[in-house]
Amino acid sequence: MRPVIRGNHPTDGQGNDIVFNHYSKSRGPLIGRIGEYCSYCEMHLDSSLAVEHVKPKKHNPEEELHWDNFLLSCTNCNSTKGQEDVDLNEYLWPDTDNTFYALQYEEGGLVSPSDRLNGNPALKQKAQDTITLTGLDKQPVNAPAASDRRWINRREAWDIAVESKSDLVNNDTPEMRRQIIRSATARGYWSIWMTVFEDDADMRRRLIEGFPGTCNACFDANNGYAPVSREGGQC
Numbered sequence: 001m002r003p004v005i006r007g008n009h010p011t012d013g014q015g016n017d018i019v020f021n022h023y024s025k026s027r028g029p030l031i032g033r034i035g036e037y038c039s040y041c042e043m044h045l046d047s048s049l050a051v052e053h054v055k056p057k058k059h060n061p062e063e064e065l066h067w068d069n070f071l072l073s074c075t076n077c078n079s080t081k082g083q084e085d086v087d088l089n090e091y092l093w094p095d096t097d098n099t100f101y102a103l104q105y106e107e108g109g110l111v112s113p114s115d116r117l118n119g120n121p122a123l124k125q126k127a128q129d130t131i132t133l134t135g136l137d138k139q140p141v142n143a144p145a146a147s148d149r150r151w152i153n154r155r156e157a158w159d160i161a162v163e164s165k166s167d168l169v170n171n172d173t174p175e176m177r178r179q180i181i182r183s184a185t186a187r188g189y190w191s192i193w194m195t196v197f198e199d200d201a202d203m204r205r206r207l208i209e210g211f212p213g214t215c216n217a218c219f220d221a222n223n224g225y226a227p228v229s230r231e232g233g234q235c
Contacts, residue, residue, distance in 0.1 A: 001092075001099035001130075002042055002190045003215040003230060004034045009067040020065050023051050030072050034213030037188050039071035039094050040081075040134040041150045044188030052078055054093060059085035071095060076148045080135035089234075091130045092123075097234050098218040101227035102127040103136075105195040109155030111136045116227075123235055157189035161196035168203075177203065181210045190214070201225055 009017045010029040020026050027049070036046050052073030057064040071094065073081070092102050102123070104114040113127035131137050139151045164180045180203070184193045190211050197203040204225035208214045219225040229235055 001040060001094050001103050001136075002037070002211065003098045003100055003218045004039065004071075004094050004213045005215050006030070006068070006070070006095050006213070007033050020067075023053070023057070023065055023070065026067065026070050027051050027072070030070055032212075034072065035185075035211055037072065037190070037211070038074035038077055040077040041074060041136060041154070042189045042191055043074050043150065043153060044186065045074055048075055049073070050075070050078055052081070054086075054095075055088065056083045056085060058083045074150075076150055077134045077136075080138075081133055086133070090126060091133055092126050092234060093130075096230070096232070098215070098227055098230040099130070100191055100194065100218065101229065102235050103131065103191065105154075105158075105191050107158060109151050109153075109158050109192070110139075111154075117235070126234065154189055154192060157187055157192045158196065160187065161189075161193050165196055165200075168200075177206060181206050185210050199224070 010026075012018055018029070030051065031049070036049055037044055038049065039052065049072050052071045053060070053064070054069050054071055055063055060069070063069040088096075092099050101116060102114055104112050106112070111131055113124045113131070117124035117127060135148070136150070138148060160183065164183060168176055168180065184190070184207060190207060193207050194204060197207065201224040204219070205221070208216055208219060208225060215230065218227055218230050220228050
């Protein structure tokens, strides 16, 4: 899950906070900050991307129009997360934690808590709870016509990223590297690409810079852009 920076409340030309009379009005500013990607599954969407309330408005009506309570979400992540009230401290969040540090992506598009958390069972449980909350571990193997195609799309993204890495080995040019970033940003699933190119610091840098709003401080540039704990976050 890509760690993102939502940034401060958007302002108008005079420096005043923009007042959102409906939460949907924040969609444009959010896309401008963190791109057209679901904040949880990382799918690229250009139409059905919704404003997601981190704390559901049903239980937190006072935060229905709060900028700090907004992220972007696809239909499947949004509906799976649902309207159940959440204690923010019981889960990990892409706008406050280094969620890439906490989650692990593997061949086949599988998502699980990262082995980095093996020494911290409580944090590893939060990573698992976050996966369950958003349904990132759903695998509709026996239902190919299911509307929830996140796992299938993630698996396809993994295969494309692997093929792209192989192409780069055979033709390592700046142009090829730029083309791979264009493919990645068009498809989404940033964490998949970051995992496949784990041993290529230059590609990791390009991926971090290529996806708008990625939290650069969550990665160590002196160590191949390995994920590090986010300041002020749980991980």
